[in-house]
Amino acid sequence: MLLKGNAIRDIILDEVKGDVSKLEVKPSLVIMQIGEDPASHVYIEQKRKMAAKVGFLFEHIKYDESVTEEEIITTITKLNEDKLVTAILVQMPIHKKYDSIKIQNAISPIKDVDGLTFYNIGALTNNKSYAAPCTALGVVELLKRNNISVSGKRVVIVGRSNLVGRPLSVILTNLDATVTLCHSKTSDLSSVTREADILIVAIGKAKFITSDMVKDGAVVIDVGINRVDEKLVGDVDFDSVQDKCSNISPVPGGVGPMTIAMLAKNVYNLYLQVSVKNVRKDK
Numbered sequence: 494m495l496l497k498g499n500a501i502r503d504i505i506l507d508e509v510k511g512d513v514s515k516l517e518v519k520p521s522l523v524i525m526q527i528g529e530d531p532a533s534h535v536y537i538e539q540k541r542k543m544a545a546k547v548g549f550l551f552e553h554i555k556y557d558e559s560v561t562e563e564e565i566i567t568t569i570t571k572l573n574e575d576k577l578v579t580a581i582l583v584q585m586p587i588h589k590k591y592d593s594i595k596i597q598n599a600i601s602p603i604k605d606v607d608g609l610t611f612y613n614i615g616a617l618t619n620n621k622s623y624a625a626p627c628t629a630l631g632v633v634e635l636l637k638r639n640n641i642s643v644s645g646k647r648v649v650i651v652g653r654s655n656l657v658g659r660p661l662s663v664i665l666t667n668l669d670a671t672v673t674l675c676h677s678k679t680s681d682l683s684s685v686t687r688e689a690d691i692l693i694v695a696i697g698k699a700k701f702i703t704s705d706m707v708k709d710g711a712v713v714i715d716v717g718i719n720r721v722d723e724k725l726v727g728d729v730d731f732d733s734v735q736d737k738c739s740n741i742s743p744v745p746g747g748v749g750p751m752t753i754a755m756l757a758k759n760v761y762n763l764y765l766q767v768s769v770k771n772v773r774k775d776k
Contacts, residue, residue: 495742495747496714499639520543520550520763521551523582528556529589530586543756558588581606607656608624626656628752630664631748631751633695641691648670649692651695652674652676652716671724688709692713694727703730713742715729715741715748727743731743
């Protein structure tokens with residue numbers, strides 16, 4: 494069975510739109526862009542369209558790479574103090590001359606829609622974070638909406654990034670899965686992946702996972718997006734794996750749409766968690 498994210502994304506966005514329509518003060522999302530990374534333009538436009546669809550206010554602040562780190566942090570500080578701003582997102586990647594960790598942590602945890610501040614990363618272990626990374630949440634929601642329980646299951650995650658692997662391992666552990674987090678230094682990776690009831694791959698290597706690395710009947714979630722010969726492919730060799738597993742997410746059209754859906758949910762949830770009293774009504 495294909496675990497497609499497009500239809501689920503549309504359902505979630507409609508749910509958020511319905512909730513937002515009942516609000517007098519609309520949630521707002523501010524995207525900060527530094528530089529001219531081509532992929533960033535595409536992702537920001539997707540977020541703009543999402544905001545328009547569900548009824549969020551949206552602002553795009555764009556800097557070229559002549560901006561100083563101090564100027565960036567000053568802008569973030571002003572956004573933190575603005576009661577009309579619900580959520581702040583710094584679009585990655587940014588140039589290596591900037592301290593991306595310092596910039597991320599300048600965002601107030603209550604407006605950190607990516608869930609990447611030290612506060613939210615730490616609080617996630619106790620289910621107390623204001624938000625968690627959208628792609629990690631998207632994987633969990635994709636499983637949930639397809640009635641695939643993780644409780645008691647052996648889950649193997651390949652990739653330990655701060656955006657996917659690490660937070661996902663915590664979220665799934667909190668949901669009573671037994672989680673193994675693998676990475677480039679994992680010995681005999683194939684023997685580990687073959688034990689997985691649910692195999693989640695997020696390493697950025699095209700078609701890395703082959704059929705001999707997957708247990709019969711496993712659920713396979715492919716988070717990877719790689720461009721090969723002008724085509725988008727995942728980290729899983731889809732053609733060889735699809736007949737061996739019970740469920741598999743395609744690339745594109747699997748986890749990708751779920752990320753934008755969970756961004757919408759994160760913005761709305763941040764809004765609910767923070768008092769909006771004494772804020773003027775949206776005109």
